[in-house]
Amino acid sequence: MISVALISLVLFLLGAQFLKLQWKSRGFPPGPTPFPIIGSIWWINFRADHGSLKKLAKKYGNICTLWLGHKPMVVLYGFQAVKDGLTTNSADVSGRLQTYVFNKMANGKGILVSNGLIWKHQRHFGIGALRKLGMSNKGMERGIQTEARYLVEFFRDKAGRAFDPSFPVVHAISNVICAVVFGHRFSLKDETFRQLIEACNYIVAFGNSYLYYISEVFPWVAEHLLGPTQKASSCCDFVHAFVRQEIKSHREKGKIDKPEDFIDIYLDQMEKTKDDPGSTFDEDNMVQSVFDFFLGGSETTATTLRWALLYMLAFPDVQEKVQKELDAVLSPSHLICYEDRKKLPYTYAVIHEIMRFSSIVLITIPREAVKDTTVLGYRIPKGTVIMPNIDSTLFDPNYWETPHQFNPGHFLDKDGNFVTREAFLAFSAGHRVCLGEALAKMELFIIFCSLLQTFKFTPPEGVKEVNTDFIFGSTMKPHPYKLRAVLR
Structure with a gap:
């Protein structure tokens, strides 16, 4: 009798919750029917492929709605929806969802997942610091050229033998950031730096695993039972400790007349604002x-x-055309600089097509409405999660002639000049647009051109087909592969 009563009570409560959800979903964009506890997230398999959101x-x-339990998540699909949703009332949808994992990782600090004054102050300061360090002049370019030179030498030392380029590429790009924030680079043989890269790779890989979602929905399970969650937390601690050690070294060096890196600039800002009770500039935010x-x-x-x-x-035909353009415009001894992009329209178009076609960020970190607002005509209450599908803008057939083909012509006009495309939102849009866009484009151009100026890239002997499928994760990575870098 008691069990029957208990089952009846549970069914009654679930039924009441179901009706409450249906009532609550009125006024939101349409979407799959939400159910108690699980919401409507059951409807979609994010890991399957690009087709689920399509x-x-x-x-x-x-524009449609998925429910994360009882929390609404508005999904934006296609260029027009993503652009309008992120830019029309940009400030209103500039928040970050504060979740269990995000709080473990950042505790509301820094730039990426912070909110309010902390986010505004840290982001504005970050943009200004990048400018001071040479984002708009030759300062940062020299650091990228240095890493390009080291990468060319690494490839040259392989003497045409097949190898996996992943780690040297990651090492080179990571060292560009190290030069920006720490003021120095690390050797390929530096074991602590290798551990730092591995820790960051693990954090990124964890970010779109099933265990990540379990951790967000059931934090107590993650806290006590899930080893990978605890390992991700340990990786974050390792990176934080690494950064704190660098800060300690900078402090021991003492104040310098001209700041050489981000930590120098931040320490100077902390000193300037130490008597301001409203300042957000402290060591935790710097780390x-x-x-x-x-x-x-x-x-x-x-x-x-x-x-x-x-x-x-x-696409060896594309490689050949890039190299023909490089040879025609630049001498073999020319040190590639970012200004060269203006004389290399086809090469610059290829780099943009690489960013479009690889579409490494399928779904950006979700945003949150910080106040009641309107998105594409729908009233969106404060606290609603906004999930822009960036991938859908890069393959939108209404804006790309051949969206599912690798086609550098997408970024060229009829006269062969480079053109920007409004649907190219690889770096997102609105208030949370990637602040490193200019740096990323500079790195890709200088390093890509330096490598193709020096080598012809071919598959290893016996490899007839190149696998261009992606591995699903926080970023869409290629499957491990090897190549041969043959001196030209």
Whole structure:
């Protein structure tokens, strides 16, 4: 009798919750029916392929709603929906969802997943610091040229033998960020630096695993039972400790007249604002900002460069055209600089097509409405999660002539001049647009051109087909591959 009563009570409560959800979903964009506890996230398999969100948009429209339990998440699909959703009331949808994992990783500090005054102050300061360090002049370019030279030498030492380019590419890109934030680079043989890269790679890989979602929904399970969650937390601690050690070294060096890196500039800012009770400039925010620069600025660019080399294997005709343009415009001894992009329209178009076609960020870190607002005509209450599908803008058939083909012509006009495309939102849009966009483009151009100026890339002997499928994760990586770098 008691069990029957208990079952009846549970069913009654579930029924009441179901009706409450249906009532709550009125006024939101359409979407799959939400159920108690699980919401409507059951409807979609994020890991399957690009098709799941496409199927959702086809059934419910380019703006629709999924429910994470009882929390609404508005999904934006296609260029127009993503652009309008992120830019029309940009400040209103500039928040970050504060979740169990995000709090473990950043505790509301830094730039990437912070909110409010902390986010505004740290982001504005980060942009200003990059400018001071030479984002708009030759200062940062020299650091990239240095890493390009080391990478060329590494490839040259392979003497035409097949090898996996992944780690040297990651090392080179990571060292660009190191020069920006720490003021120096690390050797390939530095074991602590290798551990730092491995820790960052693990954090990124964890970010889109099933265990990540379990951790967010059931934090107590993650806290006590899930080893990978605890390992991801340990990796974050390792990176933070690494950064704190660098800060300690900078402090021991003492104040210098001209800041040489981000930590120098930040320490100077802390000194200037130490008597301001409203200041957000402290060591915790500095550590997390450096962490964010490193995580956001190295993994994404390195992954794109790995795709770039793979596509040169897959599309040898494109590689040949790039090299013909390089040979026609630049002398073999010319040191590649970013200004050269203006004389190399086809090469610059290829780099943008690599970014478009690889589409390494399928879904950006979700945003959150910080106040009641309107998105594409729908009233969106404060606290609603906004999930822009960036991938859908890069393959939108309404804006790209051949979206599912690798076609550098997407970025060229009829006269062969480079043109920007409004649907190219690889770096997102609105208030949370990637602040490292200019740096990433500079790195890709200088390193890609330096490599193709020096080598012809071919698959290893016996490899007939190049695998261009992606591995699903926080970023879409290519499957491990090897190549041969043959001196030209």
